[in-house]
Amino acid sequence: MSTMLDPRAEVEKAKGRAPQPPVEEQVGRLNRTRESMERHGIDVLLLYGSSGIPEMTRYLAGYVHVFPGASSLLVIPLEGKPVLLIDQPWHLAEAARMSWIEDVRQYPNPARKWLADELQAAIRQAVQTRGAPSPRVGVFAGVMPSIYADVLSASLPDAISVEAIPVWEELVGSPSAYDGEMIRAAARVADAGFAAAVETAGAGVPEYEVCFAALRAMASLGAEFLHGSGVSTHINIGSFSDAISNVRPFLYSSEPLEQGQMFWLDLSASHAGYYTDSDRTISVGEPNEEQRRIFDATTEIYRVMCSEARAGIAGGELWELANRVVEKAGYAEYSNHIYLGHTTGITTSVRPVVAKGETAELRAGSFLNIEPGIFVPGVGSACIEDTLYLTEDGATPINEFGTEVHVV
Numbered sequence: 001m002s003t004m005l006d007p008r009a010e011v012e013k014a015k016g017r018a019p020q021p022p023v024e025e026q027v028g029r030l031n032r033t034r035e036s037m038e039r040h041g042i043d044v045l046l047l048y049g050s051s052g053i054p055e056m057t058r059y060l061a062g063y064v065h066v067f068p069g070a071s072s073l074l075v076i077p078l079e080g081k082p083v084l085l086i087d088q089p090w091h092l093a094e095a096a097r098m099s100w101i102e103d104v105r106q107y108p109n110p111a112r113k114w115l116a117d118e119l120q121a122a123i124r125q126a127v128q129t130r131g132a133p134s135p136r137v138g139v140f141a142g143v144m145p146s147i148y149a150d151v152l153s154a155s156l157p158d159a160i161s162v163e164a165i166p167v168w169e170e171l172v173g174s175p176s177a178y179d180g181e182m183i184r185a186a187a188r189v190a191d192a193g194f195a196a197a198v199e200t201a202g203a204g205v206p207e208y209e210v211c212f213a214a215l216r217a218m219a220s221l222g223a224e225f226l227h228g229s230g231v232s233t234h235i236n237i238g239s240f241s242d243a244i245s246n247v248r249p250f251l252y253s254s255e256p257l258e259q260g261q262m263f264w265l266d267l268s269a270s271h272a273g274y275y276t277d278s279d280r281t282i283s284v285g286e287p288n289e290e291q292r293r294i295f296d297a298t299t300e301i302y303r304v305m306c307s308e309a310r311a312g313i314a315g316g317e318l319w320e321l322a323n324r325v326v327e328k329a330g331y332a333e334y335s336n337h338i339y340l341g342h343t344t345g346i347t348t349s350v351r352p353v354v355a356k357g358e359t360a361e362l363r364a365g366s367f368l369n370i371e372p373g374i375f376v377p378g379v380g381s382a383c384i385e386d387t388l389y390l391t392e393d394g395a396t397p398i399n400e401f402g403t404e405v406h407v408v
Helices: 007-015 023-039 055-061 089-098 113-128 146-155 165-173 177-200 207-219 289-308 315-329
Strands: 044-050 071-077 083-086 103-106 136-139 160-163 234-237 262-271 274-283 341-344 350-353 367-370 373-376 380-383 386-390 395-397
Touching (some): 023 055, 023 071, 023 165, 044 055, 044 113, 071 113, 083 089, 083 113, 089 103, 165 350, 177 207, 177 262, 177 274, 177 386, 207 234, 274 289, 274 341, 274 367, 274 386, 289 367, 289 373, 289 380, 289 386, 315 350
Parallel strands (some): 044 136, 083 103, 136 160, 262 380
Antiparallel strands (some): 044 071, 071 083, 234 262, 262 274, 341 350, 341 367, 386 395
16 A cells, blocks of 8 residues: 655655656657647647646646746647746746746736736747747636736737647546556555544544544655645545535534544545545444445445446446436435546546536546545435546556445
């Protein structure tokens, strides 16, 4: 279950720089991106990044935003070298040391309206010197703030905007061998976090003690705790939660666990720029009859999803199969209200997701989270969430920590 800690990576993190993948992996990511751009008719990819949307910038440029208010623009042309622009001039030298992009520049944040001309010039130069005079520019419309759309229009009036989300979905859905290795490493970090949480949990133990034990175990194996980032390593406990989902606004409190509780523990592990999201069920004392019914129904949903998940099945079809189990068990009202799964690994979540009406099909070689859960306020809750590796023939969980109800 253990993961070897990489001392060199820890030194880089302590210095404020992201550990980098091998050079061949860096080159491979750029090549795979350009192949996808060609398929989607994109001449230049313009990627917005921030601490709230950090994964694409890190995966394609090796750059991690320094604090919540910082943002960046990454320009990737079909031909020529990429350009990374950051909006914090004082961090420019560190950004150049951190990123594998050779051309790193500063650009004004759009909030500084008095620098609008300078901002437009920076974008125009970065894009037009790396592509056609009237390029088809791939942008992430649902990710990039609207103010950037106005700036882009003013900077490149002849450019044609193209939705670029499919490029990112293809990268996440077709991870490299190195990606797969590191996603599995992140799962091992998560497994260690669960083991520590279960060992610590018990009647009278505050919620935070359970979670801190997990965080300590994961930190010792190289888990990443990113400044102001929602995809940082974290743990969320549902011992008193009334939400019909495996999340809640407050990660943990000082409330002590009580005898007779059965609840979910949701853990996201970030390691070397990769992610896994997983859940286990804890019971303080043996579950009562109704709690056991809740857990058994959750286990059956999990079993069906594992057996039916495979390349080629649509996310909505897998949801329908799982939902039939939920309805048969009589818990339709209490099934996970978020969704029952999502493509993951290089980022926390992209399509296809396992939700009603999802038409996108699962891909061979991708990693899929499934998260069936039943949440009955005042009675108990259960959730089993794992990351699965998908092939043409089926799916295999990569988490190894037991999926049984953990009685403490």
